[in-house]
Amino acid sequence: MKMWFRKQPPEQQENNLVALINMYKQSGDFVHFHHPQSPQPYWVSYFGTLIDVEILHRDILPFLNKTAFTSLDGVKAALPFEDVLITSDLQKIQDDILQGSVLIQLDVKDATCLLVRAEMKKAREVTIPEEEYSVVGPKEAFVESITTNLNLVRKRLPISELKVKEFTIGTLSKTKVAVLYIDGITNEENVNTVCQRLSDLQFNQILDSSIIAQLIADNGHSLFPQLIDTERPDRVAGVLAEGSVVILAEGSSHALIGPISAMELFNAFEDYYVNWQTATALRLIRIFAVSFSILVTPIYVAVLTYHYQLIPKDLMVTLVSSRRNIPLPPILEAIILELTIELLREAGARLPSKVGQTIGIVGGIVIGTAAVDAGLTSNVLLIIIALAALASFTTPVYRMGNTIRLLRFPFLLLADLWGLLGIAVAFIFLIIHLLNLTSLGRPYLEPIYPPRLKDFKDSFIRFPFSFQSKRPGYLQTKDQIRFSKKKASEVHDIDE
Amino acid sequence: MKKKIKIAVVTIIIFFAYMFGRVQRQILDDINMxxxxxxxxxxxxxxxxxxxxxxxxxxxxxxxETYTASNEISKKTLTKINRQSSRQVVNGKLEVALYSKEVAKHGIGELVDSLQRDPSISERLFVAVAEGETHELLNKRYGDRDTGVYLSMLIEQNMKEGIVPTTNLHQFLNDYNSHLRDPFLPLIEQKGKEVNLKGIALFKDDHYVKNLRQDQQFIFQALLENLQLGTYKLKLKDKEFVAIENINSKSRYRVVNLKNTPEIHIQVKLRGIIREYTGKRTDKKEIEQIKKQMEKQLEKEAAAMIRSFQKLKIDPIGFGNHVRSRTRNFRYQRWVDQYPDVKIGVKVNAIILEKGVVD
Structure with a gap:
């Protein structure tokens, strides 16, 4: 594994431009041609698959054909582009050509050349967010182009303090990565942490921002996401204004947000678009759903295996009679059903959406009913497992849903081993892990531990905006004040 | 390095716990509760x-399923019963423990002890005395649930309604272990196809001595605890009856002359509603009369009941506790000697809140 990080791709040893071009010529899509008919013969080279040929034909070649140039400066003056570069720096030339520049030489043997940016900008249209869909609120989602994404963010924060730091990461992919923050609000320590981790990153290919998230996470072995990825530009703008740092990557339709606290995993951004009572109720439901989803099957197993005393006498008939004919012990029964649900999910996720639906029906109805009829599982457990699976989908952060699904299994095994005590042990391990965890160096369980009463205003409950005059404490922002509460509560006379 | 040690320690703990730290599995469908x-x-x-x-x-x-076994110790009978059953017999879901009057007369202290020592048995288990053989009572089927749940629902429901005072294993043991109070238990009997809560069985230490009749239960309960939903039937002069319901009671104890022979004065406040009346009209005068008569009758009943307690030297209401809580340097032996002659006066103060909708 470590070899991947250490081994650099072989350094390309071009000592001059001619050699470079000759090397590029080995690629079939490299175009290198001479224009003898024009007033001044010149050489044009580019990757046909990287540049927008229309720009070349419409905006570059006509100007070159018009007049005879004696120097590259003349060409630069004639071309209607703002970022025309004349250079002899081989590294720069190499990088630019590979990113969609057109190289123009007056003579093939010249060491100096002119570079014009004419890259092909093929990106998806800005569409509706699919993972973080919301009924109310804006319906724009990030796309795979970092320029479009930055535009979506800048549109929402038209201030000069919004700073963008750019990095190029990946020895092979040369991915452009941007770090966004608001100067004067965001704690520089957070920005520096992100920048340092990004510049220290040794990896060959960054295909998506999630790879960055895995590589720069505080604890790479943790199941819990330490950076939230979002496809909503409004969420990004919102957290930037709160003082977070945002990472965008070329080719990725997800932005990374950090530092975060665990409570943020239960926040759908839609919470801010509905009134605070609804938002609070929904958040509490989500938190309940998550604990329910993790604990309910283990508790079922523990109670049925060890603690029959805990079952109320009115429930006893239902429970015992549903299990009377079942040959499996509760743990096997639970694991088999859990695996079935996971199978259904996985099959549904891998198949095209139309077939996926069929899988859902086949799995949910046919297998479920058949298993109960055949006496392999009890219908009580079937209900419990289905509810638990449903509850795991309520998390607004997709990654968190996966975490919950996996967390259930150690709980299940310990529940089978030691009953409720086992669940307690598993819970202790979980809490210890969460207490240890940090997100960009900030405590993960922030409003709970370290206890910060003030941060409860936007964690389990979302208080109305008038209560939120201060930024979240775990971000340690430079400027704590969001708006002046005094000014907001001033009453203006209508005559003033 | 440190991390490796940590991981090793956790692995060893888990391994040892898995190998040796197992609790006995009692899978729900493989046990007989x-x-x-x-x-x-x-x-x-x-x-x-x-x-x-x-x-x-x-x-x-x-x-x-009913199993019977006989032995010297009640715990051993369980193992005997286990031999007859196809599934492991456990007693964690025990709802009711019944003692026949005969057993109760010979003392149930040791038998109750075995219930108390088993941690899986709930402290809220209902303990009751049964008229006749419990074997017969338990062998029959009542209602649509199993007998244990049926009996526990029967007792629980009556306790909630205030017909029987609240008792359970915990309460019984508390009274039994206290010197200043004697336990009491509900008394049930089997009548044809039904089980009936007959009254209250009074104990001296752990021996059954006497049972309280149904008509004495009301004042007994009023002296014992604050009633919420009591019912009292009063017989007026000429074959007229009046039923007072929703009685809310409060009793206040006053103990005087603590140094020599204590005297206990109890004031019982009742607030109730007339629900059934066989007379003609209920005007103010009538109600005043009902009220007066109710007070008088209750006082009479209370006096008779307390006198009988004193005669038997039992104290199920816990007068001793009231005296002790008010006496510095309380001496137990002196109280026991004094108890049969202690003057205990009950004064009832009844208020009738409503007399019905149409009148």
Whole structure:
């Protein structure tokens, strides 16, 4: 594994431009041609698959054909582009050509050349967010182009303090990565942490921002996401204004947000678009759903295996009679059903959406009913497992849903081993892990531990905006004040 | 390095715990959960235990299985019963423990002890005395649930309604272990196809001595605890009856002359509603009369009841506790000697809040 990080791709040893071009010529899509008919013969080279040929034909070649140039400066003056570069720096030339520049030489043997940016900008249209869909609120989602994404963010924060730091990461992919923050609000320590981790990153290919998230996470072995990825530009703008740092990557339709606290995993951004009572109720439901989803099957197993005393006498008939004919012990029964649900999910996720639906029906109805009829599982457990699976989908952060699904299994095994005590042990391990965890160096369980009463205003409950005059404490922002509460509560006379 | 040690330690703990730290598995459908147990008297050192176990069928019907075994110690009877059962017999879901009057007369302290020592048995278990053989009572089927649940629902429902004072294993043991109070238990009897809560069985230490009649129960309960929903039937002069319901009671104890022979004055406040009246009209005068008569009758009943307690030297209401809590340097022996002659006066103050809608 470590070899991947250490081994650099072989350094390309071009000592001059001619050699470079000759090397590029080995690629079939490299175009290198001479224009003898024009007033001044010149050489044009580019990757046909990287540049927008229309720009070349419409905006570059006509100007070159018009007049005879004696120097590259003349060409630069004639071309209607703002970022025309004349250079002899081989590294720069190499990088630019590979990113969609057109190289123009007056003579093939010249060491100096002119570079014009004419890259092909093929990106998806800005569409509706699919993972973080919301009924109310804006319906724009990030796309795979970092320029479009930055535009979506800048549109929402038209201030000069919004700073963008750019990095190029990946020895092979040369991915452009941007770090966004608001100067004067965001704690520089957070920005520096992100920048340092990004510049220290040794990896060959960054295909998506999630790879960055895995590589720069505080604890790479943790199941819990330490950076939230979002496809909503409004969420990004919102957290930037709160003082977070945002990472965008070329080719990725997800932005990374950090530092975060665990409570943020239960926040759908839609919470801010509905009134605070609804938002609070929904958040509490989500938190309940998550604990329910993790604990309910283990508790079922523990109670049925060890603690029959805990079952109320009115429930006893239902429970015992549903299990009377079942040959499996509760743990096997639970694991088999859990695996079935996971199978259904996985099959549904891998198949095209139309077939996926069929899988859902086949799995949910046919297998479920058949298993109960055949006496392999009890219908009580079937209900419990289905509810638990449903509850795991309520998390607004997709990654968190996966975490919950996996967390259930150690709980299940310990529940089978030691009953409720086992669940307690598993819970202790979980809490210890969460207490240890940090997100960009900030405590993960922030409003709970370290206890910060003030941060409860936007964690389990979302208080109305008038209560939120201060930024979240775990971000340690430079400027704590969001708006002046005094000014907001001033009453203006209508005559003033 | 440190991390490796940590991981190693955790692995070792888990390994040892897995190998040696197992609790006995009692998978729900592989056990027989006794829901009621009854004890009958055979001879001086032998008792017969009957255990009822619900038999849950896959079609959600519940049947009854009854097992009987006799032995010296009640715990041992369980192992004997286990030999007859196809599934492991456990007693964590025990709802009711019944003692026949015969057993109760010979003392149930040791038998109750075995219930108390088992951690899986709930402290809220209902303990009751049964008229006749418990074996017969438990062998029958009542209602659509198994006998244990049926009996516990019967007792629980009546306690909630305020017909029987609240008792359970915890309460019984508390009274039994206290010097200043004697326990009491509900008394049930089997009448044809039904089980009936007959009254209250009074104990001296752990021996049954007497049972309280149904008509004495009301004042007994009013002296014992604050009633919420009591019912009292009053017989007026000429074959007229009046039923007072929703009685809310409050009793206040005053103890005077603590140094020599204490005197206890109890004031009982009742607030109730007339629900049934066989007379003609209920005007103010009539109500005043009902009220007066109710007070008088209750006072009379209370006096008779307390006198009988004193005669038997039992104290189920816990007068001793009231005296002790008000006496510095309380001496137990002196109180015991004094008790039969202590003057205990009850004064009832009844308020009738409503007399019905149409009148």
């Amino acid at each position: 006794a829901s009621a147990v009854g004890y009958d008297y055979i001879d001086k050192d032998k008792i017969k235990a009957t255990a009822v176990m619900p038999n849950y069928k896959p079609d959600k019907n519940v049947g009854n």
